[in-house]
Amino acid sequence: MSDQNRPIVTGNVWSALRRYTDARIGLGRAGISLPTSELLKFQLAHAQARDAVHLPLDVNRLTAELSQLSVGDKPLVPEVIHSQAEDRFTYLQRPDLGRRLAESSRSRLQALSQADDSKSDLAIIIVDGLSSSAVQSNVVPFLEQFLADLEAEPRPWQLAPVTVVQQGRVAIGDEIGGLLKAGMALVLVGERPGLSSPDSLGIYLTFGPESGLTDARRNCISNVRPAGLAFAHASQRLLYLIREADRLKLSGVGLKDRTEEVVIDNSSKHQNFLTD
Incomplete structure (x- = not known):
């Protein structure tokens, strides 16, 4: 040529x-x-x-959308709180401050917990994290699916007040869950964006939340988004982990996600292009 x-x-x-x-x-x-x-x-x-990473979460829009959801016959009205990182620059420079609540937010949750002394099974904690677009786009449709699945469970699950955390990181959920006297903390957080996934939502579950826990105490479901793990599939995996955490009274490395234990088999109807 x-x-x-x-x-x-x-x-x-x-x-x-x-x-x-x-x-x-x-x-x-x-x-x-x-x-x-x-x-x-x-x-x-x-x-x-x-x-x-840098675009701030539109908290007013998010809380308005969350208020359209309901838990049973009660509308979901989230509490907006803040970490010790005062702004985005501080948040990116000081990860430790994003893991702890600001004193004013801590006092608000303590007052909220004292007003209702009953214990709850699960605290849902929404955290902007490292991708506000992941939270803005995916939290509401995921929770819509998850709350419907949770309501269909044979056993009733008591939910703590839902919180929205600004400038937060995953570990802040342990402190919040402990203050709200929740048996488990469920953190929905914007994951660190990749070059093909700027809108990836992460889900972290911790049994017996309290300040100072390590990542070894948490279970994670990642890449929850329309182009990744579908909301319905993520919801079913999360429900499995919640049931098992409640049964075994633990989470993290001691709790294995066995929802995808599938043997690759050419005769299976679920074909894999690598084994065709």
Whole structure:
């Protein structure tokens, strides 16, 4: 083939695998570099990831949407609280401050707990984390699915007041769950954005929450979003963990998620392209 007829962009034989993953594979090349279109897509993904970290959570919009949900016959009215990180810059520079409640928020939860001395099974804690877009886009539709599934459970689950935490990290849920006298803390948090997933929601479950616990005491379900783990599937996995945590009286490394123990078998109706 003459140089005049040679295509500008050389394709990649691995490009057929791109339909199975959002990972950047089989991008082709233009000379010794990437095609312009792929370079522009990368720059857009990088900008979206940065925006997810720095864009503040629209708390008013989120609380208004949450108020449209209900627990039984009661509307869900969240309490908005704050970590010790006063602003986003401090939050990113001082992770430790994002793990503890501001004194004013701590006092509010203590007063709330004293007003209702009954213990609850589960405290739902919504945390902006490292991706406000994940929380803004995914928390409400996930909770809509989860609360419906929870209500259909044979045993009634008593919920603590729902909280929305600004400038928070995962571990702040332990302090909140302890203050609300909840048997388990359920943290919905914006995960650190990747270049193909700026809107990934993480779910963390802790049995017997209290300040000072380590990650070994938590179970995690990650990548909850329309392009990742579907809300219905995430809800069923979470319900399994809640039931098992309640039965075994523990969470974390001692509690295994066995919802996906499937043997790869070519004769199975669930085919895997790697084994076809």
